[in-house]
Amino acid sequence: MKKLRNLVGGAWQDSRCDEWLDLVNPATEDVIARFPAGSPSDVDDAVAAAATAQTEWAALPVAERVARIHAWADLIADNADELAELERQEMGKPAGIGRAFIDSAVAGLKAAAQQANSYPFEDTVAHPDGAKTRILRTPLGATAVITPWNFPVAMVLGALGPLLAAGNTVVVKPSERSPYSTARLVELLSLPAGVVNLVLGDARAGVPLAEHEQIQLVHFTGSVSAGRKVGAAAGERLRRTVLELGGKDPVVIDADVDPVATAKAVAFGAFVNTGQICTSMERIFVHRDIAVPFVEALVAEAGNYPSGSALGPLVDARQRNVVHGHVEDAVARGACLRTGGSVPKGSGFFYPATVLTDVDDSMLIMNEETFGPVAPVAVVCSFEEGLERAARSRYGLAATVYTGDAAHADAAARIPAGVVWVNQWQGGGPERLYEPAGDSGLGATGAQAAYDAATRPASVHIAAPVLP
Ligand code: NAD
DSSP states (O other), X not given: OEEOOEEETTEEEOOSOOOEEEEEOTTTOOEEEEEEOOOHHHHHHHHHHHHHHHHHHXXXXXHHHHHHHHHHHHHHHHTHHHHHHHHHHHHOOOHHHHHHHHHHHHHHHHHHHHGGGGSOSEEEEEOTTSOEEEXXXXXXXXXXXXXXXXXXXXXXXXXXXXXXXXXXXXXXXXOTTSOHHHHHHHHTOOSOTTSEEEOOOSHHHHHHHHTOTTOOEEEEESOHHHHHHHXXXXXXXXXXXXXXXXXXXXXXXXXXXXXXXXXXXXXXXXXXXXXXXXXOEEEEEEEGGGHHHHHHHHHHHHTTSOBTTTBOOOSSHHHHHHHHHHHHHHHHTTOEEEEOOSOOSSSSOOOOOEEEESOOTTSGGGTSOOXXXXXXXXEESSHHHHHHHHHOSSEESEEEEEOSOHHHHHHGGGSOSSEEEESSTTOOOTXXXXXXXXXXXXXXXXXXXXXXXHEEEEEEEEOOOOOO
């Protein structure tokens, strides 16, 4: 049985806690690895290593740091199939999908690191009286990256680029539900010892890491409830956080689009990765003029996501209970189950692609994050009504609008969300600058904002000297 260990200052180290957790393959329910539950002492060791390594790492020229990160990215790319296979074993993601997301995360890591070469780490403003102000943006020091289970490799890589390229060092704490691929990711490290460290475990590692006195920024991706605690702990210490939290993303479908092609796009947005994406389509508002053909096509599309191949299992029994609980609540309150909606027999935490209609905004399925392969459809009388109901949520991560009307496309921006996609789910490149709205997070990311978060600006004002 593989036993995972912590990476501290470039050396593999046994945990100082006695408790071990099992990593279970959600398709077979077999235990595939064991790893430590986590402890404050493990965190202390990893943070000390990160703090020690930071001075030398920050002293390297920016271009050198970027080149080192690119070299590591190339190694990851060379091993992408193996990482995708580990993700398949630990959280059920079909290997083809895992590979595609890892490829895009590697490209994202490279692009984000590359931005360091043009980031203004130092600016000088000249004044008419001969004085000048130097604006210096320096790295924060040792930082923490805490990740969820649904994209183990991509979530880590997504956070690391700007933090590392800006000259910070990092302690990574992956999810206790999928730590295996992250452990392999850091095994491939080609950066100097201590620049990236790994601490395994559940909240027993996450809490002391988020609360650690020497951690200058916590980049947290996960649930709203844990994000609140991380934010509160950071506030108490007056340290920074970037919080990327949950969502309940709406889709608004206008009367003038092709219902069949849109249903295909919506099925992908609702079912890919078994619905376990923070920006999965979780509330669908379709105009009444095309509702009938749209729903028919969506139900037919659900048949293209058979469990075991296109649709992996949910990550564990707890997650499946949440998903099924939302479906049962909706049906009990009058929703119509058009396909799916039952827990299959046999091993593995599978759940079928499910379509519900006649849903209303009082149901859990329209309010709480489901994180499963469920497409709940509400029919609206106008595009305006769709926009208005889409905006009615405590979450505000992303939203998607399908319309052929240019004025309606412009109006989509009224949905309060970090990103609004029009006619293409997940569109846009690294220039995408956003901050989640509502309970979906805190702190702008993307483009230059990630470097602003990873550095602290200070100004030095130099006036003309008073000479004798
Ligand atoms: P989670 O909040 O349970 O756990 C996330 C990580 O935080 C894990 O590593 C966990 O061990 C750690 N943790 C838990 N409690 C902690 C605490 N008090 N202090 C410090 N660390 C703590 O989330 P999850 O169930 O693993 O992931 C699913 C959630 O993540 C969903 O809500 C999803 O929407 C969200 N998510 C958001 C994004 C985004 O970019 N906004 C991306 C992916 C997933």
